[in-house]
Amino acid sequence: MQLSVPRRAPAPAVKALRIGVADRALAPAPPSPEPSAAARPEVEALLARRARAVLHRDAAELAATAAPAHRAAQAELERRTARVPLAAWSYRVTGLDGGGDRLTADVRLDHRITGYDRHPATATRRLTLERSGGRWLLAADRPVGGALLWDLGTVRAVTGRHCLVLGLGTAAEAELLARAADRAVPAVSAVWGTGWAGRLLLYAPGSLDQLARLLDAGAADYQGIAAVTTASTGPSDTAPADRILVNPEAYRGLSDLGRQVVTTHEAVHVATRAATRPWTPLWLSEGAADWTAYLHTGRTAQQIAPELAADVTAGRLPRALPADAAFGTTATGLAQAYEQAWFACTLIARRHGPRALTTLYRTIAATGSADADRTTTVDRALRKVLGTGLAAFTADWRSQLAAELTTPTPSPRPAG
Structure with missing residues (x-):
């Protein structure tokens, strides 16, 4: 705000003006917001825009949220998730640090798979943001803890009568797993009743190392484990989404009966989660x-x-x-x-x-x-x-x- 003072102002007025200026100079200045805090609304708007682009498969809009050097990665993300039936995708900023033209954001990424997730699966990501052309843009996106399936490669999808298999291996392996899951669901319902979703979402990474990355664990910890269910204990209306993760190296070595036993075993964990x-x-x-x-x-x-x-x-x-x-x-x-x-x-x-x-x-x-x-x-x-x-x-x-x-x-x- 600009002050206008008459050139021939009366002395008292000038004195009052001078006192006011002196008072303002001596008073403590209000604290300035941290650069990261001041940028938060813009960062949140950027991530909301990015989430809409991912969900609606808008390649141009997705690329526009990234710095030029990171735009190729956006095309890769779109390609890798093209077969993933996403029902929701959203970010929540949990931490923001930095200043100048560079920020680091810790975010929670929630997503749901159409037809399978009533509640979101959650991942933690660390994003690097750069200031360019007067706005914040994504410069890097890394998992913190467990990776997401599409972090590791292009996802193929096989839909069964009672299941969806999202995999990084061969189509034959995904179809074999889907057939076992389709047999498992009615077998489990016959024992435990139909008071569960009656469908399975299975992730089939391409290697033991990829399974370990999904679980944020050492590969040696799952060397002989054919499959694992990530369902948390508790009612299905509060616990995170279920996933059956298959160790392809152990699963391949099983007989037909062994594969069926493993798949049915994991299906029981999904069906009984609310009572566990x-x-x-x-x-x-x-x-x-x-x-x-x-x-x-x-x-x-x-x-x-x-x-x-x-x-x-x-x-x-x-x-x-x-x-x-x-x-x-x-x-x-x-x-x-x-x-x-x-x-x-x-x-x-x-x-x-x-x-x-x-x-x-x-x-x-x-x-x-x-x-x-x-x-x-x-x-x-x-x-x-x-x-x-x-x-x-x-x-x-x-x-x-x-x-x-x-x-x-x-x-x-x-x-x-």
Whole structure:
């Protein structure tokens, strides 16, 4: 604002003016906003514009949000996601730092897949922004933590009756996975009911290293793991979107039956997520998934649990149901932990019926709490549903392991 002072102003007026100027000079200046804070509204507008461009496949608009050196990457993003049926894509700025003509923004990227995600899958990204031509433009976009599938390559899509496979491998591999998923969904619903989405979203990276990048983990941690479900525990109306991630190197090495068992097992985790709580023991959640997956396969206990059978035959009978730590991807005796869990759930279903197993699962979810002792929660649920406590059930489980999994020593052939 410009002050206009008459050239021949009366002395008091001039004096008053001079006092006012002096007062303003001595008063502390109001704090200036940090450059990054001042830029926030413009950055948020840029990211909203970018999100609309991604969602609507507007190549020109997407390129216009990026600095010239980064525009080729925008065309690559559009190409890589061309087959991904996006229902939503949005950014939320969680941190902004820098000044001058360069900023770093930490953002949460939420996206949903059409027909599969009721709630968004979330990723953390770190963006570099440059000031050019009087506006902020994207100069770099990097994952923080787990990568997104299209960070790693061009995504192909295969749609089944009950599933969508998004993959980086061959079309044949994606179609094979879709067929297994289509068989898994009705098999799981037959046991666990239809009160879940009844469809599966599967990610098939092209290598173990790519799987590790999606999970933000070391490749060695998932060397022998054929698939993993990223569903969080809790009700589906609050937990993030489900994804079944396949380790292509381990999955390729399985038989047709093995691939079906793995896919059905992971489908159980998706179907039971709403009834899975932090206090649900892993021997129950993993055992129930394996029991469902092996149901009607015609496989014997010796065939399903060969490592456990070898241990029992050698006199190494487990003392207790496997602890959660036994299911770590690099835990010693991981195969035995899964086989012990499968046998426990098989025993429940055989003695009390399949409905008792699913009821037990849901009862533990409904009657426990984060503050309650988990052993007490499981014991009470067992008594309520099966009429037996945890100690008695464990003793019965050990007895049946010894009876059913001990391999008889072959009788020597008579001489002569």
